[in-house]
Amino acid sequence: xxxxxxxxxxxxxxxxxxxxxxxxxxxxxxxxxxxxxxxxxxxxxxxxxxxxxxxxxxxxxxxxxxxxxxxxxxxxxxxxxxxxxxxxxxxxxxxxxxxxxxxxxxxxxxxxxxxxxxxxxxxxxxxxxxxxxxxxxxxxxxxxxxxxxxxxxxxxxxxxxxxxxxxxxxxxxxxxxxxxxxxxxxxxxxxxxxxxxxxxxxxxxxxxxxxxxxxxxxxxxxxxxxxxxxxxxxxxxxxxxxxxxx
Amino acid sequence: xxxxxxxxxxxxxxxxxxxxxxxxxxxxxxxxxxxxxxxxxxxxxxxxxxxxxxxxxxxxxxxxxxxxxxxxxxxxxxxxxxxxxxxxxxxxxxxxxxxxxxxxxxxxxxxxxxxxxxxxxxxxxxxxxxxxxxxxxxxxxxxxxxxxxxxxxxxxxxxxxxxxxxxxxxxxxxxxxxxxxxxxxxxxxxxxxxxxxxxxxxxxxxxxxxxxxxxxxxxxxxxxxxxxxxxxxxxxxxxxxxxxxxxxxxxxxxxxxxxxxxxxxxxxxxxxxxxxxxxxxxxxxxxxxxxxxxxxxxxxxxxxxxxxxxxxxxxxxxxxxxxxxxxxxxxxxxxxxxxxxxxxxxxxxxxxx
Ligand SMILES: Nc1ncnc2c1ncn2[C@@H]1O[C@H](COP(=O)(O)OP(=O)(O)O)[C@@H](O)[C@H]1O
Ligand SMILES: [Mg+2]
Numbered sequence: 110x111x112x113x114x115x116x117x118x119x120x121x122x123x124x125x126x127x128x129x130x131x132x133x134x135x136x137x138x139x140x141x142x143x144x145x146x147x148x149x150x151x152x153x154x155x156x157x158x159x160x161x162x163x164x165x166x167x168x169x170x171x172x173x174x175x176x177x178x179x180x181x182x183x184x185x186x187x188x189x190x191x192x193x194x195x196x197x198x199x200x201x202x203x204x205x206x207x208x209x210x211x212x213x214x215x216x217x218x219x220x221x222x223x224x225x226x227x228x229x230x231x232x233x234x235x236x237x238x239x240x241x242x243x244x245x246x247x248x249x250x251x252x253x254x255x256x257x258x259x260x261x262x263x264x265x266x267x268x269x270x271x272x273x274x275x276x277x278x279x280x281x282x283x284x285x286x287x288x289x290x291x292x293x294x295x296x297x298x299x300x301x302x303x304x305x306x307x308x309x310x311x312x313x314x315x316x317x318x319x320x321x322x323x324x325x326x327x328x329x330x331x332x333x334x335x336x337x338x339x340x341x342x343x344x345x346x347x348x349x350x351x352x353x354x355x
Numbered sequence: 356x357x358x359x360x361x362x363x364x365x366x367x368x369x370x371x372x373x374x375x376x377x378x379x380x381x382x383x384x385x386x387x388x389x390x391x392x393x394x395x396x397x398x399x400x401x402x403x404x405x406x407x408x409x410x411x412x413x414x415x416x417x418x419x420x421x422x423x424x425x426x427x428x429x430x431x432x433x434x435x436x437x438x439x440x441x442x443x444x445x446x447x448x449x450x451x452x453x454x455x456x457x458x459x460x461x462x463x464x465x466x467x468x469x470x471x472x473x474x475x476x477x478x479x480x481x482x483x484x485x486x487x488x489x490x491x492x493x494x495x496x497x498x499x500x501x502x503x504x505x506x507x508x509x510x511x512x513x514x515x516x517x518x519x520x521x522x523x524x525x526x527x528x529x530x531x532x533x534x535x536x537x538x539x540x541x542x543x544x545x546x547x548x549x550x551x552x553x554x555x556x557x558x559x560x561x562x563x564x565x566x567x568x569x570x571x572x573x574x575x576x577x578x579x580x581x582x583x584x585x586x587x588x589x590x591x592x593x594x595x596x597x598x599x600x601x602x603x604x605x606x607x608x609x610x611x612x613x614x615x616x617x618x619x620x621x622x623x624x625x626x627x628x629x630x631x632x633x634x635x636x637x638x639x640x641x642x643x644x645x646x647x648x649x650x651x652x653x654x655x656x657x658x659x660x661x662x663x664x665x666x667x668x669x670x671x672x673x674x675x676x677x678x679x680x681x682x683x684x685x686x687x688x689x690x691x692x693x694x695x696x697x698x699x700x701x702x703x704x705x706x707x708x
Contacts, residue, residue, distance in 0.1 A: 188559055201555070204547065
C-alpha cells in the first residue's frame, strides 16, 4: 500500500520538427507522493504535461493511469479518468466567479450533479483557502489567488493525479509560502499523487519526495532532493560546466 | 453592496408574466388586421428569436457563426416544400417543428467538420461559405426547389395577422424560456468555459465538440422555426429572399448592439434595431440605410458593452444573470468588486474569438 503507483510514463518521446522536446522519458508517481520535475527553460517539462493530458500525441511511449494505458484518449476524458492539471500561464474562466470556475471541475471533471457538485466545489475552495472569495469574479482576483483557484478547480474533479505547471511563477515570497502550505495540505487530505513542475527549485525541494531532472528532453537524474542537489550532471545543466569545476 | 440584476427575483418573474399577458391582449385592443404596431411586434419577435439563437452560440459558447441564414432558409424551405407536396398544411405545427428540427440536424452535420476543425475567424468564414453554398444549391435545385424563382404557396389561405402575431410571440417566449434555463444549467456553464478558454475547459472534462454542436444546433432550431413562420407569412419562398446574408447579419448586429453574452441584450437590441429600421423607413425612406447605419455606429462607439449596460448604470457585468446552476435561480447578489471597464476586455474577447 505504501508505494501504490498511480501514474507511469514509459519511454515517452516527442519532437517538434527538428526539436526533440522529449527523448525517451520514463517516470513513476505513487499515491500521496510529490514528484518534482525541474530543468532549464525549454527542457520539455510543459510538453511532458501536454503529453500526459493528451493535448499532444507522443511520437513514442505510453502513459498509464493506475495500470491502465490512457495514451491517445481525448483530453476531456483524461480529466474524467482522474488527471487534473494547472497551466504555466494561468487559465481561469475570467468572467466567472471563483465558485463557478471550480464547479466546472466538479460537474464535468467528475460528473457530479446537484448538491454533490456543490459540495465538492466548496470543499476544494476551502482546501485552498478561497471559500470566502467564492463570489468574486475571477478577473478581479490577484495572480496568486487565480493560481490557487486553478488548483481548486483541478481538485474539484476528484483527481488521482494532479499535474502542477509552475504554480509559483510570478508569486512573491509570502504567496510562495502560502502555495507551499496548500500543496502540502492537498497531499495530506487527498488520496492522490502530485507531479510538480517548478522553476523555483528550493520550493520544490522543500516538499517533494523525489526530483526528476529534465535537460533538452532527456531525464538526466531522478533521486531524493538531497542527492539531486549534489548531482554533477544537474549542476552542469543548471549552471554550466564551469560551476562543476569550482 | 447588493447587485440585484435587472428583472430578477420574484418581482422580475411577475413583471415578465404581466408583460406576456399584456402582449397577448394587444391584438384584441389594437385591431390586429389594421395595426402597424402589431406587425412591428410580429417582426420584432422573429428578430428576438433569431438574435437569441445567435447569442447562444456566439455570445455564450464563443463560436461566431456568420451562416445563420442557412438555418433560416432551410426552415422556410422545409415548410414550403412539405406544404407544396401536400405533406403538411397551413400554419401546421408539425411542419414548423420539422423545419426547426431539420435546421438543427443540418447544424449537427455541418458543425462536425466546421466546429471540429476550424476556430475563430475560420469558423466564421466556414459558416458563411456553407450558407452561400446552400443558397446556390437551392438556386440550382430545378424542380425540387423551384430554382431561382422558388416556391409559390396558396396565398388565398392567408388567415390574417392575428395568428402570426401569436405564433411569433409563442416562438419568442419559448426561445427565451429555453435559453434562460439552458444558460443556468451545467450546459450554459460549459459554453462559457469554452468561450473563455478552450484548453482549460477541455482539461477540466468538458467535451468541446459536443458542447459547441449543442449550442450551434439549438440556435439553429429556433432560427429554423422563424424561417418556417416567414414562409407561411410571405407565401413565396425563393433563395434570394430566405438565404440572404441579411438573416445572417441581423442577429449579429442586434445582439452586439443590445449586449452580447447577456440574456436581455439580444431582446433589447432586436426591438431597438427593428424600431430604428421601421422609423427610418417611415420618415425618410431614401435615407433609411444611412440613418440605421449611423445609429449602429454611434451605439457601438458609446456603448461598447451594448445598450443593456445602461440598465445598471453602465457597470453591469456582461452576464446580467450570473450563470451557474447552483446559485439561487434569480441572481444572488454579487460581491461588489466590480470596477469599470474590466468587463470591456471580456466583451472584446468574445467578439474576437
Ligand atoms: N507546440 C509546440 N510547437 C513547437 N515547439 C514546441 C511546442 N511546444 C513546445 N515546443 C518546444 O519544445 C521544447 C520544450 O518546451 P517546453 O515543454 O515548453 O519546455 P519547459 O516547459 O521545460 O520550459 C522547446 O524547445 C519548445 O520550443
Ligand atoms: Mg514550461
